Amino acid sequence: MRALWVVASKELLDLFRDRRTLLLGLLMWPLLFPALILGVGGLAEQRMRTQLEKVLELPVLHGERAPNLLAFLRSRDIEPIAPPPDPEAAIREQEHDVVLAIPEDFAGLWRESRPARVELWYDASRQDAQIPVERVQKAIEAYGQQLGVLRLLARGVDPAVARPVFAVRKDLSTPEARRGMILAFLPYLLILSAFLGGAYLVIDATAGERERQSLEPLLATPASREAIMSGKIAAACLFGMLSLLLILASFKGSFALASLFSSGPFGAVDVSWLAVAKLLLILFPMVLIGTTLLTLISASVKSVKEAQTYMSVLMLLPIVPTIALLIHPVKNQLWMFAVPFLAQNQAIMNVLRGEAIGLAEWAVYLASGLALGLLLWLVAARLYHRERLAISA
Amino acid sequence: MIEASGLVKTFRTRGGVIRAVDGVSFRAEAGRITGLLGPNGAGKTTTLRMLYTLMAPEAGEIRVDGLDPQREPERVRARLGVLPDARGIYKRLTARENIAYFGRLHGMEEEAIARRTALLSEQLGMSDFIDRIGEGYSQGQRTKTAIARALIHDPPNVILDEPTNGLDVMTTRALRDFLRQLREEGRCVIFSTHIMQEVALLCDHIVIIARGRVVAQGSPEELKERAGTPNLEDAFVRLIGSEEGLIA
Numbered sequence: 001m002r003a004l005w006v007v008a009s010k011e012l013l014d015l016f017r018d019r020r021t022l023l024l025g026l027l028m029w030p031l032l033f034p035a036l037i038l039g040v041g042g043l044a045e046q047r048m049r050t051q052l053e054k055v056l057e058l059p060v061l062h063g064e065r066a067p068n069l070l071a072f073l074r075s076r077d078i079e080p081i082a083p084p085p086d087p088e089a090a091i092r093e094q095e096h097d098v099v100l101a102i103p104e105d106f107a108g109l110w111r112e113s114r115p116a117r118v119e120l121w122y123d124a125s126r127q128d129a130q131i132p133v134e135r136v137q138k139a140i141e142a143y144g145q146q147l148g149v150l151r152l153l154a155r156g157v158d159p160a161v162a163r164p165v166f167a168v169r170k171d172l173s174t175p176e177a178r179r180g181m182i183l184a185f186l187p188y189l190l191i192l193s194a195f196l197g198g199a200y201l202v203i204d205a206t207a208g209e210r211e212r213q214s215l216e217p218l219l220a221t222p223a224s225r226e227a228i229m230s231g232k233i234a235a236a237c238l239f240g241m242l243s244l245l246l247i248l249a250s251f252k253g254s255f256a257l258a259s260l261f262s263s264g265p266f267g268a269v270d271v272s273w274l275a276v277a278k279l280l281l282i283l284f285p286m287v288l289i290g291t292t293l294l295t296l297i298s299a300s301v302k303s304v305k306e307a308q309t310y311m312s313v314l315m316l317l318p319i320v321p322t323i324a325l326l327i328h329p330v331k332n333q334l335w336m337f338a339v340p341f342l343a344q345n346q347a348i349m350n351v352l353r354g355e356a357i358g359l360a361e362w363a364v365y366l367a368s369g370l371a372l373g374l375l376l377w378l379v380a381a382r383l384y385h386r387e388r389l390a391i392s393a
Numbered sequence: 394m395i396e397a398s399g400l401v402k403t404f405r406t407r408g409g410v411i412r413a414v415d416g417v418s419f420r421a422e423a424g425r426i427t428g429l430l431g432p433n434g435a436g437k438t439t440t441l442r443m444l445y446t447l448m449a450p451e452a453g454e455i456r457v458d459g460l461d462p463q464r465e466p467e468r469v470r471a472r473l474g475v476l477p478d479a480r481g482i483y484k485r486l487t488a489r490e491n492i493a494y495f496g497r498l499h500g501m502e503e504e505a506i507a508r509r510t511a512l513l514s515e516q517l518g519m520s521d522f523i524d525r526i527g528e529g530y531s532q533g534q535r536t537k538t539a540i541a542r543a544l545i546h547d548p549p550n551v552i553l554d555e556p557t558n559g560l561d562v563m564t565t566r567a568l569r570d571f572l573r574q575l576r577e578e579g580r581c582v583i584f585s586t587h588i589m590q591e592v593a594l595l596c597d598h599i600v601i602i603a604r605g606r607v608v609a610q611g612s613p614e615e616l617k618e619r620a621g622t623p624n625l626e627d628a629f630v631r632l633i634g635s636e637e638g639l640i641a
Contacts, residue, residue, distance in 0.1 A: 002497075002500065003497075003498055003500075006494070006497040006498055007498075010483075010486075010494050013486070013490075014483055014485050014486060017485035017486070017526075018485055209481070212481045212484075213479035213480060213481030214479070214481030214482060214483060215479070215481070216447065216477040216478070216479040216481075217475065217476075217477050217479065217480075217481065217495075217539065217542065217543070218498075219447060220445050220446075220447065220470060220473070220475040220477060220543075221470060221495055221498040221499060222467045222468070222470045222471040222498070222499060222500070223498045224467060387447070387448050387449070390447055390479075391442075391447075
């Protein structure tokens, strides 16, 4: 046990002597994340507001066939304009988000009180088009409803007859949860920095130490290989937690700053110290899993270079559950807290949305996370006992 | 005292199985310097690695002061001071910190570490660089640091793999004196080399290894007698069968 701390403190001393690497490793993310989050968040918010409130210019094909509809649209801040020569090409080239086309039979059907069709042309694969399309569609539906009511009244029928059921929306999301939606990408960033934040330290401590030929003398001391390996893992975990603490503190600081200067969605965000503590607890198993996994890899490869080639694959791992949930959203369930990456994702979202995490969830989460860390530790320890480990080229 | 009997170690390579060490036996007494002489690739480093528990022999037995490295590797390593082929020292730590790190891993108290460091620094002539960061050390300074680090716990047995490799004449001479001093202190010293002059100058007992086997061993006089030559270097060449890979 003493050897473990001797190794850990030496690794940290060694790292702290390497000022430039240390500063980059500790400060780059804390400086970058807030800029990223506040910048991207602010941009998204600004765009949404302009798209919702600005007068929308809507190219209309054959607007002369439906003058009343156009007048109604104008009253809804939608300004019909002359269509471009080739409307389909204009949409494909993103000159316009949406084009309204009035078919030839519109006036005839209208006069016969039969459903008259208009067409909205847009590109559904473009995020940008969503809000304008929705605005135009809602306006047209409102126009249709208004006319429908007038037609029923003209025939002496109570318009309510034609509306047997109607739904009223009641949004029960808490302000914290709405903020959570905005922060949807935060878990990935946090998980990634927990998982691979100390990667270079871990790779350097095993594969690098072997390359610099100092592992063989180290293994010739009476300290057991498990103790040496655990010392290196402990140092990397401590460093990882320190860098996460800095990242979270910088989040807290930048949200506080945002609330001073803007009334945007981040103004309402308050990352309490309790939430920071919870996030650190959630991320600890991830730090352990990342560190042991990288130790395992470093002990099995021939060089630092070879270990680093694994990094690009590892960087994708934390995004897998996010994508899986995007394609196939499921309700929060207990088993999720046992699946690495997915569990962290869910737990972090819970904290950010201000929801309580139950005792059972905590138990399942911590037990499975630490168990996986232990399993990886055991495999890494086996690899540390291989004769090939100490012998550098 | 270190005893090896019938050590065998093979390596699997693409070209097939190589018997790197093939039945090596010898006995290194306390208070004597035992030299393993052989050309590069003869199996010296592999033999030493088995002695300091980095590798397990496939056959044969080792005893270090009567202890079996297979069964009590940690106790064996505690009784060994090892200068491996790999000399890597930590570049961002000073020589003193490098040495203290190993002292702590040997379970030593800080006070004892400081005392031994002062002694070794004086014996090896390290005072001009001991508190400097390892970055930019000369080969000699690195070797001295590595030796001090290996001997910090005052081990009764010392194993050195090619200790004079890459050193200049002055440092080599100082190092030879240091090895003699270790012998005077009653330690069992084993070192490997491919330099004939070195064993001739230092060793009480010489083990000549070629192609993984011990081709001859004994005191310098015994070897000269066996080969029937008055000169030790001629004796080596005759016993090994060629001059390849050796340095006069």
